[in-house]
Amino acid sequence: MDQSRQGYKTLAAGIEAVGEFEDRRSRFIAQLAHVESEREAEEFIEKVRARHHDARHNVPAWILSDGRERCSDDGEPSRTAGMPTLDVLRGAGLADVCCVVTRYFGGTLLGPGGLVRAYTAATQAAVADAEDNGNVVEMMLVTPVVCQIPYSAFDRVQHMVAQAGGHVRDTVFAEDVQLTCSFKAGEEEAFVSALTEFANGENLCKVGEPRFGQF
Incomplete structure (x- = not known):
């Protein structure tokens, strides 16, 4: 993200937006929060991991307004989880946000395409939840x-x-x-x-x- 641009959108502080998607009994839960530093992002990631300690995967992605961004597949096949989640945040024009998508495995392999669709859909649902509740603010x-x-x-x-x-x-x-x-x-x-x-x-x-x- 270019710091010189005139503005960006973020989630209101203190708000956690949630979106869910299910495919062949695998449950994907996207949790989206406002963060202002890498440390705050890591704290939110750890909070979600503790909350869903019994889940197969907790996939994180974050973007800061200074241009830094990061994502991880957390054990999913390469580029099927973290990058799709990050792409949704980018596409929504969001910054200073962290999203963690929790996956509870349903017993059936979804394949790379199925995983990309699932992580994308869950993250989109969390962004929509934030927008629908008036929790996206313009900076x-x-x-x-x-x-x-x-x-x-x-x-x-x-x-x-x-x-x-x-x-x-x-x-x-x-x-x-x-x-x-x-x-x-x-x-x-x-x-x-x-x-x-x-x-x-x-x-x-x-x-x-x-x-x-x-x-």
Whole structure:
């Protein structure tokens, strides 16, 4: 995944989405969670393995927003389990997520094609569960802007923030008014220019570094 792109989707923190698929009595249970590091991914994988310690396979796949990703077939034939699971996460545009698909063997070999279909279907069902319950969130590249303005300009500047597509996240009333705003990366430039013009050339803004967050 390209960190320079403007956004990605992830699962809401603290949520676990689940999807199931069954084929010839083999049961596949996909468990999907939000993670923000390789350590958190490994912790979730171990949690699922402990939960399903009696299962034949617990197949993990994870993608982070910095571009790192990993998967394992966990004893299934090569590229029949981990890669199909990872491909579903990629195809859904997800990042900072970990999926573990648990397989309880039903006694009948499914063959490579059957395994790919089963792991794909279970993972797709978990992603659909997250989407259907409103647990998929959009992460955008967001730029914070902090402004120090006189009280007399408060209403006007709030309107300018909204006009530029931004949001006021926090307001502190002291000698002046401090507004903490956020803009989609790049859109802050129009606001900063407009406010500088409004202030007769005085720079009233401190622009922060863009970072990924909900907008």
